[in-house]
Amino acid sequence: MKTALVINGPNLNLLGSREPAVYGAQTLADVQQLCERTCAANGLKLDFRQSNHEGELVDWIHEAGRLQTAGQLAGVILNAGAYTHTSVALHDAIKGTGVTLIELHISNVHAREAFRHHSYISAVAKAVMAGFGVNGYALAIAGLAQLSS
Ligand code: CA2
Numbered sequence: 001m002k003t004a005l006v007i008n009g010p011n012l013n014l015l016g017s018r019e020p021a022v023y024g025a026q027t028l029a030d031v032q033q034l035c036e037r038t039c040a041a042n043g044l045k046l047d048f049r050q051s052n053h054e055g056e057l058v059d060w061i062h063e064a065g066r067l068q069t070a071g072q073l074a075g076v077i078l079n080a081g082a083y084t085h086t087s088v089a090l091h092d093a094i095k096g097t098g099v100t101l102i103e104l105h106i107s108n109v110h111a112r113e114a115f116r117h118h119s120y121i122s123a124v125a126k127a128v129m130a131g132f133g134v135n136g137y138a139l140a141i142a143g144l145a146q147l148s149s
Contacts, residue, residue, distance in 0.1 A: 002074040005064050008050040009081035023106050024133050031134050038138040042145035058093045065097025074148035075100030077140045084119045091120040102140045105130040
């Protein structure tokens with residue numbers, strides 16, 4: 001059974017505590033449970049992580065590339081948070097590893113401030129998911145399962 005690696009970037013540990021109108025009321029622990037259930041239903045194992053540190057996210061993308069090459073990983077679902085809009089390092093890591101990656105956003109970033117409209121991730125992602133709330137994580141896992149089958 002292959003693994004889906006779900007990576008959450010900066011400030012997503014605050015989910016459920018503030019800005020419910022934008023991000024909903026569910027916590028990151030709730031999102032992890034949703035991902036557990038969805039992976040089980042789609043024949044995948046879940047590895048669920050969060051970090052506020054850009055370099056740690058880069059290290060995890062490198063690890064994902066190695067695991068995918070070894071046939072153990074279906075791919076990555078990445079909510080890079082604000083690093084989406086700033087990080088050439090994440091862009092280079094995804095491109096350099098060639099890992100299958102779905103970019104995910106809880107909110108519709110294109111309906112928000114102009115600085116959220118550009119993503120350094122989209123050009124190197126297999127697919128992009130935005131605006132479905134936290135249910136987007138479940139939709140992305142189902143999509144990843146189809147891509148890897
Ligand atoms: O919509 C998304 O998922 C975002 O990736 C979330 C990021 C934001 O910078 C992106 O533009 C869009 C922010 C994550 C911070 O989440 C918080 C949740 C609750 C309270 C404070 C922050």
